[in-house]
Amino acid sequence: MKLATYKDGSRDGQLVVVSRDLAAAHYATGIAAHLQQVLDDWGFLSPQLQDLYDALNAGRARHAFPFDPAQCMAPLPRAYQWADGSAYLNHVELVRAARHAEVPATFYTDPLMYQGGSDDFIGPCDDVVVPSEAFGIDFEAEVAVVTGDVPMGASPEQALDGIRLLMLVNDVSLRNLIPAELAKGFGFFQSKPATAFGPVAVTLDEVGEAWDKGRLHLTMQSTWNGRKVGLCDAGPEMTFHFGQLVAHICKTRNVRAGTIVGSGTVSNKGVQVNGKTEWPKGYSCIAEKRCIETIQDGKPTTEFMKFGDTIRIEMKGRDGQSVFGAIDQKIVAPA
Incomplete structure (x- = not known):
């Protein structure tokens, strides 16, 4: 799967799932707000993100929007x-x-x-x-x-x-x-x-x-x-x-x-x-x-x-x- 962090005015941004062709994205709201959360609980959260990724690639994600790299922070805007x-x-x-x-x-x-x-x-x-x-x-x-x-x-x-x-x-x-x-x-x-x-x-x-x-x-x-x-x-x-x-x-x-x-x-x-x-x-x-x-x-x-x-x-x-x-x-x- 492909993951990005969108700018939202905060230090850590908002986690989004991005389609394989980089054309569409979907907020990961309800699963995780930030990428660090996913890394801290990979075994539990990554399968849920994978399901969303699969739905996005299949055109079944209801709230998808066009992906814009210019709106991206670094995937991890700050790291340990x-x-x-x-x-x-x-x-x-x-x-x-x-x-x-x-x-x-x-x-x-x-x-x-x-x-x-x-x-x-x-x-x-x-x-x-x-x-x-x-x-x-x-x-x-x-x-x-x-x-x-x-x-x-x-x-x-x-x-x-x-x-x-x-x-x-x-x-x-x-x-x-x-x-x-x-x-x-x-x-x-x-x-x-x-x-x-x-x-x-x-x-x-x-x-x-x-x-x-x-x-x-x-x-x-x-x-x-x-x-x-x-x-x-x-x-x-x-x-x-x-x-x-x-x-x-x-x-x-x-x-x-x-x-x-x-x-x-x-x-x-x-x-x-x-x-x-x-x-x-x-x-x-x-x-x-x-x-x-x-x-x-x-x-x-x-x-x-x-x-x-x-x-x-x-x-x-x-x-x-x-x-x-x-x-x-x-x-x-x-x-």
């Missing part, structure tokens, strides 16, 4: 935890190669992860408000999962059983703030502003065989200012699958229902063409493009985002239909 990994080691390798640094061996056995702000997510069509262009504004196209309760010490296989939903992510980054923050030795903070999520969260059965052993084998499409810059495969080159990422958190603590875990920037390796490395599938963040330029030409030439720039991020299923709807945003200065 947002932990973002860096599961695509090709991305890390490019960043390191651009500054002539080796990738530590432990990066291939122990996932990178940071804990981001989870109190103020933004919706798929909300503007990205940034105080200054000088901060180095970048998009990052990612996949995320939402968990139920997963106990401390869970194995990757057990962690996979705790995954409830999939979501699309724009993990906005302020690249020019990152070096000084990392130099402090305490990780990201101001360089990671509010994160945006796609219109709908979907259950694993919605993507069928594309979900395989903790990886989503679909294409991440990134369109910057109307130009398609990324068509990256999200599945094959994901070094750590989502079960491993969730288990990484579980090493020393319980993971509670409503935890969101991100994949990190979806990234694919280059290919050799006539003795030269090319990246035909493009990129899912500008920083990676700049690293490629540095490796090839000695310096980056692609600039970061400016006020007025737009970014659209979308994934389509094997039937050609949008799975999550699109993240479609504009970069703006504070009012």
Whole structure:
């Protein structure tokens, strides 16, 4: 099933069920007001939502209305935890190669992860408000999962059983703030502003065989200012699958229902063409493009985002239909 949260003037919005083709929606009134309620009582509430979803798809839902992504908040407008990994080691390798640094061996056995702000997510069509262009504004196209309760010490296989939903992510980054923050030795903070999520969260059965052993084998499409810059495969080159990422958190603590875990920037390796490395599938963040330029030409030439720039991020299923709807945003200065 597909679930979204509509704006209603409150912090947590109103839960709606959305049809498979993203054409219609129905308020989940009488079942649950918010998505967090469903995650807290998944076994009891999700079957009721599934019944409503089935009725909506069959045209039997009496109070359905046209679905409008612009009315959506993030599916979870605020969450108990947002932990973002860096599961695509090709991305890390490019960043390191651009500054002539080796990738530590432990990066291939122990996932990178940071804990981001989870109190103020933004919706798929909300503007990205940034105080200054000088901060180095970048998009990052990612996949995320939402968990139920997963106990401390869970194995990757057990962690996979705790995954409830999939979501699309724009993990906005302020690249020019990152070096000084990392130099402090305490990780990201101001360089990671509010994160945006796609219109709908979907259950694993919605993507069928594309979900395989903790990886989503679909294409991440990134369109910057109307130009398609990324068509990256999200599945094959994901070094750590989502079960491993969730288990990484579980090493020393319980993971509670409503935890969101991100994949990190979806990234694919280059290919050799006539003795030269090319990246035909493009990129899912500008920083990676700049690293490629540095490796090839000695310096980056692609600039970061400016006020007025737009970014659209979308994934389509094997039937050609949008799975999550699109993240479609504009970069703006504070009012």
